[in-house]
Amino acid sequence: MRDESKPKLFDFQTSVEYLEETVWTSYETLDRAYNIAKDAGLYYIYVGNIQHEHGGNTFCPNCNHLILGRAGYRFTKIDVSEEKSCPKCGYSLKNDIIGEINKKPSNHFAFF
Ligand SMILES: [Zn+2]
Numbered sequence: 001m002r003d004e005s006k007p008k009l010f011d012f013q014t015s016v017e018y019l020e021e022t023v024w025t026s027y028e029t030l031d032r033a034y035n036i037a038k039d040a041g042l043y044y045i046y047v048g049n050i051q052h053e054h055g056g057n058t059f060c061p062n063c064n065h066l067i068l069g070r071a072g073y074r075f076t077k078i079d080v081s082e083e084k085s086c087p088k089c090g091y092s093l094k095n096d097i098i099g100e101i102n103k104k105p106s107n108h109f110a111f112f
Helices: 011-022 027-039 106-111
Strands: 066-071 072-080
Touching: none
Parallel strands: none
Antiparallel strands: 066 072
16 A cells, blocks of 8 residues: 655656646747847857757857857757857857867767
8 A cells, every 4th residue: 555645756647737737938938038138149049948040059259150050969060260269250269168179070960
């Protein structure tokens, strides 16, 4: 017989009910937040857990060139010079990129 006085590690029924009642943040709301942050002048804005046209990518803060393209957890484009600058306008990204840049194609589709 189950002792209801003891805490349960996982209550499947309650969890399913919670998920069914959860109201997810809409694409429109996340897109609006993205644009507000961009208009406010933030450099690196990301929208996660949803397919967003720009929310997974990294753009040059100076010229808006796409320097890191992402699709989910995959890199689709890495366009940063060896000196850690934007290849289009030369803006230095040295203070924003920590570590080394690995442009090997095998890393374009790695999970991090
Ligand atoms: Zn640039």
